[in-house]
Amino acid sequence: MKVLKFGGTSVGSEKSISAIIEILKQETADNGSPVVVLSAMGGVTNLLSTMASKAASGESFTQYLAELQNRHFDVVKALLDVPRQNPVFTRLKLYFNELEDILQGISSLRELTPRINDLVLSYGERCSTLLVSKIAEQHFGEAIFADATELVRTDSNFGQAHVNTSLSEMLIRDFYQQHTSKLIFVTGFIASNEEGRITTLGRGGSDYTAALIGSALHCEAIEIWTDVNGMMTADPRMVKKAFPLEELSYTEAMELSYFGAKVIYPPTMIPAFLKKIPIVIRNTFQPEFPGTVIRHDCRDAKHNIKGISSINEISLLNLQGSGMVGKAGFSGRLFSLLAREQINVILITQSSSEHSITFAVKPSDALNARKLIEREFELELEAKKIDLPVIEESLSILAIVGENMKETPGISGTLFQALGRNGVNVRAIAQGSSEYNISVIISRHDLAKALNAVHDAFYTDLKKTLNVFCLGTGNIGRTLFRQIGEHRDFLQKQNGILIKVIGISNSRKMAFNEEGLNLENLQEILFESGEDADLDLFISRMKEMNLPNAVFVDNTASALPISRYAEVFSSNISVVTCNKIGNSSDYAQYRNFRDLAHKHGVDFYYETNVGAGLPIIRTLKDLMMSGDRVICIEAILSGTISFIFNNFKGETSFHDVVKLAQEKGFTEPDPRDDLSGMDFMRKMLILARDAGHELEQSDIRIQNILPQSCLDAQSVDEFYAELLANNDYFEQIKKEAEANGKVLRYIGKLEDGKVAITLQMVDDTHAFYMLSGSDNIISFTTDRYKDRPLVVKGPGAGAEVTAAGVFSDIVNVGA
Numbered sequence: 001m002k003v004l005k006f007g008g009t010s011v012g013s014e015k016s017i018s019a020i021i022e023i024l025k026q027e028t029a030d031n032g033s034p035v036v037v038l039s040a041m042g043g044v045t046n047l048l049s050t051m052a053s054k055a056a057s058g059e060s061f062t063q064y065l066a067e068l069q070n071r072h073f074d075v076v077k078a079l080l081d082v083p084r085q086n087p088v089f090t091r092l093k094l095y096f097n098e099l100e101d102i103l104q105g106i107s108s109l110r111e112l113t114p115r116i117n118d119l120v121l122s123y124g125e126r127c128s129t130l131l132v133s134k135i136a137e138q139h140f141g142e143a144i145f146a147d148a149t150e151l152v153r154t155d156s157n158f159g160q161a162h163v164n165t166s167l168s169e170m171l172i173r174d175f176y177q178q179h180t181s182k183l184i185f186v187t188g189f190i191a192s193n194e195e196g197r198i199t200t201l202g203r204g205g206s207d208y209t210a211a212l213i214g215s216a217l218h219c220e221a222i223e224i225w226t227d228v229n230g231m232m233t234a235d236p237r238m239v240k241k242a243f244p245l246e247e248l249s250y251t252e253a254m255e256l257s258y259f260g261a262k263v264i265y266p267p268t269m270i271p272a273f274l275k276k277i278p279i280v281i282r283n284t285f286q287p288e289f290p291g292t293v294i295r296h297d298c299r300d301a302k303h304n305i306k307g308i309s310s311i312n313e314i315s316l317l318n319l320q321g322s323g324m325v326g327k328a329g330f331s332g333r334l335f336s337l338l339a340r341e342q343i344n345v346i347l348i349t350q351s352s353s354e355h356s357i358t359f360a361v362k363p364s365d366a367l368n369a370r371k372l373i374e375r376e377f378e379l380e381l382e383a384k385k386i387d388l389p390v391i392e393e394s395l396s397i398l399a400i401v402g403e404n405m406k407e408t409p410g411i412s413g414t415l416f417q418a419l420g421r422n423g424v425n426v427r428a429i430a431q432g433s434s435e436y437n438i439s440v441i442i443s444r445h446d447l448a449k450a451l452n453a454v455h456d457a458f459y460t461d462l463k464k465t466l467n468v469f470c471l472g473t474g475n476i477g478r479t480l481f482r483q484i485g486e487h488r489d490f491l492q493k494q495n496g497i498l499i500k501v502i503g504i505s506n507s508r509k510m511a512f513n514e515e516g517l518n519l520e521n522l523q524e525i526l527f528e529s530g531e532d533a534d535l536d537l538f539i540s541r542m543k544e545m546n547l548p549n550a551v552f553v554d555n556t557a558s559a560l561p562i563s564r565y566a567e568v569f570s571s572n573i574s575v576v577t578c579n580k581i582g583n584s585s586d587y588a589q590y591r592n593f594r595d596l597a598h599k600h601g602v603d604f605y606y607e608t609n610v611g612a613g614l615p616i617i618r619t620l621k622d623l624m625m626s627g628d629r630v631i632c633i634e635a636i637l638s639g640t641i642s643f644i645f646n647n648f649k650g651e652t653s654f655h656d657v658v659k660l661a662q663e664k665g666f667t668e669p670d671p672r673d674d675l676s677g678m679d680f681m682r683k684m685l686i687l688a689r690d691a692g693h694e695l696e697q698s699d700i701r702i703q704n705i706l707p708q709s710c711l712d713a714q715s716v717d718e719f720y721a722e723l724l725a726n727n728d729y730f731e732q733i734k735k736e737a738e739a740n741g742k743v744l745r746y747i748g749k750l751e752d753g754k755v756a757i758t759l760q761m762v763d764d765t766h767a768f769y770m771l772s773g774s775d776n777i778i779s780f781t782t783d784r785y786k787d788r789p790l791v792v793k794g795p796g797a798g799a800e801v802t803a804a805g806v807f808s809d810i811v812n813v814g815a
């Protein structure tokens with residue numbers, strides 16, 4: 001036999017009450033008649049409370065009384081056959097009349113004592129339970145209505161009475177013996193004292209009633225029916241990926257629901273815990289869902305932690321001073337003082353230096369706590385043995401909880417890694433030696449981000465969610481969005497990585513969606529529903545959202561975003577960029593980006609700065625990290641120029657090949673950046689810097705391949721016109737090479753800390769002779785690759801390969 005408790009939302013409407021009847025039919029068929037404990041109809045306890053205080057201040061309460069009556073009568077009309085309705089109306093009406101008399105009394109006396117308040121509240125459970133039992137009678141033939149004031153005996157602490165457990169259990173057993181195997185409905189929350197005065201059990205009172213009955217009757221389980229699918233891994237309002245837990249131990253339930261998870265209030269479950277009766281959390285509105293079982297022999301060991309709990313708002317007080325070191329009794333005095341004044345201490349930490357004790361309290365207790373300390377430690381304060389305690393506000397607690405944490409190394413590592421990577425500063429830490437709970441205090445502003453990051457870190461089927469903010473929707477940007485769209489599912493399923501593009505902007509428009517933008521219709525998102533682009537606003541929105549694993553992606557060719565990288569790193573956001581301007585401007589800036597990324601524990605990836613998606617930057621980095629030393633780098637790093645020389649043959653004009661290169665997406669937005677050698681220079685500079693040389697642009701020698709008039713052109717169109725005008729010049733170079741059986745190659749070289757880019761004619765004995773398309777080639781001669789260089793070769797320009805490189809950089813963020 002089971003006890004089933006239905007909370008306020010489950011008895012809130014005719015629909016939910018019909019759902020209860022269905023659940024009871026199933027239960028009766030499977031396990032025989034249960035004992036059912038009911039709360040007041042949803043919202044009714046508050047309504048009664050309002051009525052009582054209105055009455056106490058002499059205001060009218062009739063409107064609320066009418067509302068109360070209507071809510072109950074409406075259910076009667078909807079769910080009971082007409083011949084059954086009248087007797088129920090009559091009994092309910094009796095309750096309402098009594099209640100009205102009481103409220104009149106309160107109003108005349110203008111006084112509301114806790115005792116009378118309990119009496120007023122008791123009508124909520126009495127009405128709902130009577131009502132539901134009568135509806136059940138219609139379906140089951142017989143249903144017993146039991147007023148818990150006759151079953152649960154308490155002291156006279158009105159508002160939160162203490163239960164006389166042994167006496168109550170005896171009364172419950174006696175009652176049950178008279179009604180064994182019948183369907184019984186008991187009012188939750190209410191009880192009575194020795195004089196028969198009605199009392200209430202305080203927070204979670206109906207759960208308490210259910211636990212007492214379960215314990216008294218040695219039930220096989222206590223089911224708490226509510227409106228959620230069970231205890232969740234984290235607060236679902238803040239963590240979208242939170243999911244219901246299958247099983248929990250009593251201890252875990254205590255730890256988890258102490259904070260936030262308000263599904264049950266565990267102290268009320270103690271009678272059931274003591275008898276090892278399983279407690280099951282179920283959803284009235286989704287009865288097919290198995291819910292969460294809280295049991296003493298919990299077997300679920302799927303994850304290292306069970307859940308993450310949180311308290312949104314706490315205050316921290318810190319007592320510190322040299323006078324505390326090595327002095328026994330200090331903490332004793334402090335905490336007895338707080339206990340005496342009923343200030344609940346939520347968390348305590350003291351480091352082994354004994355120089356300070358930090359503790360957390362509810363914000364409403366903080367000021368009082370400080371005053372008490374000032375009074376108690378007046379002498380020590382005067383003698384400057386301790387400092388004046390400071391209250392720190394707007395803080396939250398995040399705690400990871402689970403019995404599997406015990407003696408499992410690495411759990412705290414994972415927790416702090418997730419917090420650190422996302423720039424969440426930890427103000428205080430507490431872990432008891434039971435190892436069931438590690439609590440950290442963080443800024444309230446960071447709570448949602450921290451919860452999501454920690455949730456991702458522990459529930460490993462999803463390793464991480466990357467929240468991406470992208471500038472640039474041109475060639476590369478658009479291709480990247482398409483690639484992300486095509487591979488999103490695969491990435492999530494195979495690698496546990498979820499990519500959400502939260503914000504995008506080009507130079508005209510921008511758009512955001514915290515759930516992730518649907519990038520299939522870029523035109524719609526940006527130009528039909530987007531807002532005007534504003535880089536400042538873009539950056540500040542990104543910062544305000546404060547999302548975990550945030551990545552700022554720069555797919556522009558503009559210098560503007562570069563000036564914001566420092567701010568982005570300082571906001572603990574990683575940067576991925578194919579824009580070379582950042583790394584190839586002042587050396588000081590180049591250095592600063594790396595220092596900031598390192599300081600804030602975020603990534604800075606720019607593989608596509610050199611050779612598009614080809615693994616050049618990372619190859620060089622790996623060589624350097626493992627202690628190798630670059631002796632020489634020789635490379636062709638302009639995809640555009642490579643393509644031009646590979647196709648500038650026969651009848652084709654130089655002008656047409658350049659046009660073709662631009663059409664194929666190899667060139668920079670302005671192809672003069674390629675042909676002037678500027679783009680190549682940037683790449684060589686970045687490589688040289690990554691190889692350890694402090695060079696500036698002016699240190700690089702570039703052999704110009706364009707006539708001056710082409711360089712001087714005022715626009716791209718004018719530039720193309722100049723190419724046509726200088727056709728003979730280009731033909732001349734081509735002929736010269738062909739006549740010697742050679743090909744043209746624009747080659748960069750780094751040696752002895754010097755970089756030069758020169759136009760060369762090479763024959764088939766040269767390693768760079770055989771190239772096609774937009775191929776890049778780079779050869780690294782190093783201490784270890786001395787006799788034969790390490791060579792990377794392949795297409796080094798084009799939207800597809802570049803976007804792929806950006807994509808892989810994004811995926812590697814936080815790896």
Ligand SMILES: NC(=O)c1ccc[n+]([C@@H]2O[C@H](COP(=O)([O-])OP(=O)(O)OC[C@H]3O[C@@H](n4cnc5c(N)ncnc54)[C@H](O)[C@@H]3O)[C@@H](O)[C@H]2O)c1
Pocket residue numbers: 471472473474475476477505506507508533535555556557558560561578579580608609612639665666667668669796797798799802
């Ligand atoms: N094409 C390649 O093969 C290749 C290879 C490696 C790297 N890259 C680099 O990729 C970058 C983009 O090239 P592309 O061909 O896509 O250029 P593009 O001209 O097609 O697109 C540039 C985009 O940046 C946007 N933009 C410019 N300034 C902006 C600002 N201040 N704020 C927001 N958006 C802004 C533009 O509106 C446009 O959407 C360049 O830096 C280029 O060097 C290209």
Ligand SMILES: N[C@@H](CCO)C(=O)O
Pocket residue numbers: 608609610611612637638639640641666667668674679796797798
């Ligand atoms: N415009 C560049 C793109 C790759 O960075 C090139 O032609 O090499």
Ligand code: NA
Pocket residue numbers: 607608609610611612613614615616617805
């Ligand atoms: Na590359």
